[in-house]
Amino acid sequence: MACQDAVRSGGYYYGGSWYPMAYHYPYPYYYDHYRTYVGSGGRVVAVPAGSYARPAGGTTSSPGVQRGGFGSIGAGHGAGE
Amino acid sequence: MRRVAATPRAGWQRKVEEAGLTWHTGEQTYWNEAAFYEFTAKEVDVLEAATNELETMTLQAAQHVIDNKLYARLEIPEIAIPLIESSWEAEPPSLYGRFDFAYDGTNPPKLLEYNADTPTSLVEAAVAQWYWLQDCFPKRDQFNSLHERLVALWKELAKYLPGRRLSLCSMDDAEDGMTVTYLQDTAQQAGLETSIFPIDEVGWDGSTFVGPEDDPLGAIFKLYPWEWMMREEFGKHVGEAETIWLEPPWKMILSNKGILPVLWDLFPRHPYLLESKFDGPGLMMAWAKKPILGREGANILLHQPGKDVETGGEYGEGGSIFQQMAPLKSFDGKFPVIGSWLIGHEEGNVAGGIGIRESDTPITTNTSQFVPHLFD
Numbered sequence: 001m002a003c004q005d006a007v008r009s010g011g012y013y014y015g016g017s018w019y020p021m022a023y024h025y026p027y028p029y030y031y032d033h034y035r036t037y038v039g040s041g042g043r044v045v046a047v048p049a050g051s052y053a054r055p056a057g058g059t060t061s062s063p064g065v066q067r068g069g070f071g072s073i074g075a076g077h078g079a080g081e
Numbered sequence: 082m083r084r085v086a087a088t089p090r091a092g093w094q095r096k097v098e099e100a101g102l103t104w105h106t107g108e109q110t111y112w113n114e115a116a117f118y119e120f121t122a123k124e125v126d127v128l129e130a131a132t133n134e135l136e137t138m139t140l141q142a143a144q145h146v147i148d149n150k151l152y153a154r155l156e157i158p159e160i161a162i163p164l165i166e167s168s169w170e171a172e173p174p175s176l177y178g179r180f181d182f183a184y185d186g187t188n189p190p191k192l193l194e195y196n197a198d199t200p201t202s203l204v205e206a207a208v209a210q211w212y213w214l215q216d217c218f219p220k221r222d223q224f225n226s227l228h229e230r231l232v233a234l235w236k237e238l239a240k241y242l243p244g245r246r247l248s249l250c251s252m253d254d255a256e257d258g259m260t261v262t263y264l265q266d267t268a269q270q271a272g273l274e275t276s277i278f279p280i281d282e283v284g285w286d287g288s289t290f291v292g293p294e295d296d297p298l299g300a301i302f303k304l305y306p307w308e309w310m311m312r313e314e315f316g317k318h319v320g321e322a323e324t325i326w327l328e329p330p331w332k333m334i335l336s337n338k339g340i341l342p343v344l345w346d347l348f349p350r351h352p353y354l355l356e357s358k359f360d361g362p363g364l365m366m367a368w369a370k371k372p373i374l375g376r377e378g379a380n381i382l383l384h385q386p387g388k389d390v391e392t393g394g395e396y397g398e399g400g401s402i403f404q405q406m407a408p409l410k411s412f413d414g415k416f417p418v419i420g421s422w423l424i425g426h427e428e429g430n431v432a433g434g435i436g437i438r439e440s441d442t443p444i445t446t447n448t449s450q451f452v453p454h455l456f457d
Contacts, residue, residue: 062295064286069315070305071252071281078254079305080201081377 082120082186084412084452089114090216101263102209104255112205113450114213118417118437120456124186125224131190131353132421132432135180138351139195142343143169143334154359155339156373156399161311164320164330173329174238175426176264176302177203177231182419185410189352192344193407193418194371197335198328199306201256202420202451203227204263206436210453221455225434228267230424235271237425242325243299247273248292250280251304261304280305285315290324300325307333308374338373338402356405367406374399378444392444407443415439417452 090096097105097112105112120128146155147169152162179200182190207227214223239245249265251257265275276292280303284291290298303310307330310316319326334340341357348354362368362384370382379394383406409416417439424433438449 062286065284065291065295066286066314067284068281069285069318070283070303070310070313071279072313073309074252074280074305077252078201078257079252079309080199080254080257080260081196 082118082124082184082412084116084415084417085119086116086413087114087217090213096212096216097205097209100209100212101204101259101266103259108448109450111450112209113439113452114217116413116415116452117213118412118452118454120186120224120454122222122456125456128182128184128190128224128419128421128435129432131182132180132423133429135192135195135353136178136423136431137428138344138348138353139197139335139340142340142347143331145347146334146340146343147331151339151343155334155337157308157333157337158311160316161307161330161333165333166331167320168329169331173325174241174300174327175329175332176234176238176327176424178328178332178335178423180421180423182421183407183409184417184419185408188408190419190421191355191407192341192353193355193404194338195335195340196420198332199304199336200420200422201260201304202436202438203260203422205451206420206422206434207231208263210436210451213453214455218455221457223434223453223455227422227424227434230433231264231267232270234425235268235273239271239273241300242273245273246299247275248298248301249275249277249304250283250301253279253281257304261302264302283315285318289322290315290318298324300327302327306336306376308337338371338375339400341371341404342402355407358403359400360403362403365403365405369404369406370401371404372399372401375401381444383443390442390444409443412439415441416443418449 093112093114094105102112146152147166157165177200178195178197179202180195181193183193184190207225211223211225211228214221247268249261249268251261261277265277268275278293282293283298283301284293284295286295290301292298301324303326307328310319311333319330339359341355342359344351345354345357356365367385370384372380375381375394378392381392383390385406409418417437420436420438422433422435423431425431435454437452437454439452440449
């Protein structure tokens with residue numbers, strides 16, 4: 001879930017800061033790596049996936065202006081070809 | 082046409098970064114100057130003529146789609162149709178596109194696909210390979226007037242852009258950001274006032290699109306495909322606002338793989354085309370099945386008798402087209418695809434230069450390598 005959120009949102013929230021990231025692959029790529037890591041004995045400290053999500057109200061705007069209406073399909077990878 | 086092994090310049094990473102190619106290495110090296118392609122002037126003439134002729138043909142194909150309302154065949158949603166038709170009639174500014182050719186230096190170039198809406202690999206084609214030529218072979222030539230053409234085109238388009246202002250937006254992605262930053266530079270050199278921001282910062286105030294500072298967007302270049310925009314929340318507002326979008330909505334027709342069978346229907350057996358069909362491979366012995374809305378070589382099935390090769394990806398749903406297998410020639414075990422750029426819309430004079438991406442397999446994907454070129 002955290003992988004999916006991060007790829008969809010283009011980053012993750014940690015320790016009070018938003019870290020924008022460019023992910024070049026769909027989230028299963030990262031999740032598979034996570035599972036491989038864990039499967040080979042790697043240790044992780046799991047916290048709820050929601051704690052990595054971008055906090056609400058992160059973008060400042062005038063009242064009545066909506067944002068984020070473009071870019072959702074392309075989140076996590078480039079749009080050029 | 083031949084592939085020549087070469088010794089990379091010392092510190093090539095810094096050199097291409099200084100040329101604007103800040104993303105040159107991914108999981109493997111993307112910019113590859115350990116080789117280059119060498120053409121004759123006659124071969125360059127062939128590529129230039131093919132590009133100019135195909136541009137005219139694709140515009141006729143777009144007119145054919147509109148006249149015959151083939152939108153459902155191309156999986157273009159209803160919401161997009163009035164935008165396409167009004168923008169086609171109004172002839173708003175368009176900037177660029179890239180034909181991808183299979184070419185071996187002997188037979189006519191064959192159109193693999195047309196990236197008409199969101200082409201990238203522009204910085205490397207326009208700038209990085211030009212500086213490579215100046216460093217390594219300053220007395221030789223390159224099929225490349227991309228930068229000059231872009232600056233000249235922005236000057237021509239300035240009168241259509243409200244306040245001579247242009248915003249540019251893309252995903253927050255290294256390669257896409259590099260492309261729009263370069264386009265911003267060319268627009269500024271043409272005297273335009275510009276701003277740049279991620280596409281998810283585009284706002285809607287109830288009557289118009291606004292930028293990050295809530296300023297109305299008069300004209301905006303977006304490196305983001307129309308087929309995605311039409312399916313997203315703000316897609317329904319595009320027709321309500323005065324904002325000029327580059328590329329314009331009618332490019333949705335040409336960036337669609339469905340344009341390939343339309344071209345074949347209009348120009349059967351044309352030397353620059355590969356046979357293409359909507360409904361199945363017919364009598365083709367070897368063919369490529371491509372998703373109508375596919376991107377970057379994803380979800381392509383290459384069929385040869387007794388052998389199928391398929392790429393993965395996220396575009397497997399929806400319809401597909403079938404295209405005759407391109408006769409890609411291997412050069413030193415590599416399969417080059419010629420990206421031939423179109424800048425502007427002056428009939429018979431749109432070809433602006435080429436960039437070459439090569440792969441270990443006949444499918445060019447987002448992991449292919451860019452290799453520079455020259456000609457005599």
